[in-house]
Amino acid sequence: SAIGIKKQMETPFKTIAHRGASGYCPENTQAAFDLAVEMDADYIELDLQLSKDGEIVVIHDLKLDRTTNGKGRVIDYTYKELRQLDAGSWYSNEFAGEKILTFEEVLNLYRNKIGLLIELKKPSANPGIEEMVASILKKHNWESWGKNQIIIQSFEQAAMKKMASLLPGLPIGVLVNYPIKKNEAEEIARYAEYLNLKWTLVNKKLLSYLAAHNLKTFIWTVRTKKELEQIRQYSVEGIATDYLKLFK
Ligand code: G3P
Numbered sequence: 001s002a003i004g005i006k007k008q009m010e011t012p013f014k015t016i017a018h019r020g021a022s023g024y025c026p027e028n029t030q031a032a033f034d035l036a037v038e039m040d041a042d043y044i045e046l047d048l049q050l051s052k053d054g055e056i057v058v059i060h061d062l063k064l065d066r067t068t069n070g071k072g073r074v075i076d077y078t079y080k081e082l083r084q085l086d087a088g089s090w091y092s093n094e095f096a097g098e099k100i101l102t103f104e105e106v107l108n109l110y111r112n113k114i115g116l117l118i119e120l121k122k123p124s125a126n127p128g129i130e131e132m133v134a135s136i137l138k139k140h141n142w143e144s145w146g147k148n149q150i151i152i153q154s155f156e157q158a159a160m161k162k163m164a165s166l167l168p169g170l171p172i173g174v175l176v177n178y179p180i181k182k183n184e185a186e187e188i189a190r191y192a193e194y195l196n197l198k199w200t201l202v203n204k205k206l207l208s209y210l211a212a213h214n215l216k217t218f219i220w221t222v223r224t225k226k227e228l229e230q231i232r233q234y235s236v237e238g239i240a241t242d243y244l245k246l247f248k
């Protein structure tokens with residue numbers, strides 16, 4: 001679309017709303033994702049975990065305490081119990097009544113609206129989540145979404161290898177928060193399309209090495225103008241932020 005072309009000229013990288021537009025709304029809620037769509041981001045980033053009864057839910061922390069009015073571990077509650085919780089009031093009263101979403105709700109709500117950068121949050125503590133995510137993506141016909149409109153990422157490389165074998169062709173990203181060695185990046189390039197770096201780790205040498213191995217790079221998580229200015233010197237595929245206004 002004309003708007004899409006204009007935006008591409010303005011920002012030479014994809015814009016990623018980290019946990020939705022989480023600088024202005026409670027993270028990982030419909031309010032945060034809707035605002036990211038409204039603010040014309042290219043992707044929403046979201047975190048997936050399992051409920052006690054095997055529903056895939058959208059929440060970042062392993063515990064409920066920070067972002068809901070619940071207490072204790074997400075995986076100790078059924079989906080029905082999780083759904084009773086308020087995921088908005090902790091942020092501000094304006095968002096009272098925001099619910100913990102399911103993965104399927106996100107797929108239904110945002111198809112054809114925005115890209116999804118889906119993080120499996122600590123999959124080793126959410127056993128079986130790879131197979132469940134794969135079967136839901138199949139049910140929702142992920143291959144009919146636009147190219148790279150659905151990307152799966154995690155810090156856990158074993159889980160990403162598994163996703164790559166469960167759904168060949170699905171774009172995979174590995175999150176990296178340490179100065180990665182060349183041979184490790186090379187191994188990741190065998191099954192992943194993205195190596196997504198913490199912003200403090202970026203340097204020209206590493207980026208050209210990754211590019212030579214056909215790895216794209218999303219940078220996370222930029223939160224200030226100064227950080228953005230630093231990252232803008234580099235050619236990267238995308239930048240994640242809590243504050244989409246930084247890109248305006
Ligand atoms: O997109 C990368 C980023 O989401 C990883 O860190 O803790 O915000 O999930 P975290």
Ligand code: CA
Pocket residue numbers: 045046047119
């Ligand atoms: Ca995340």
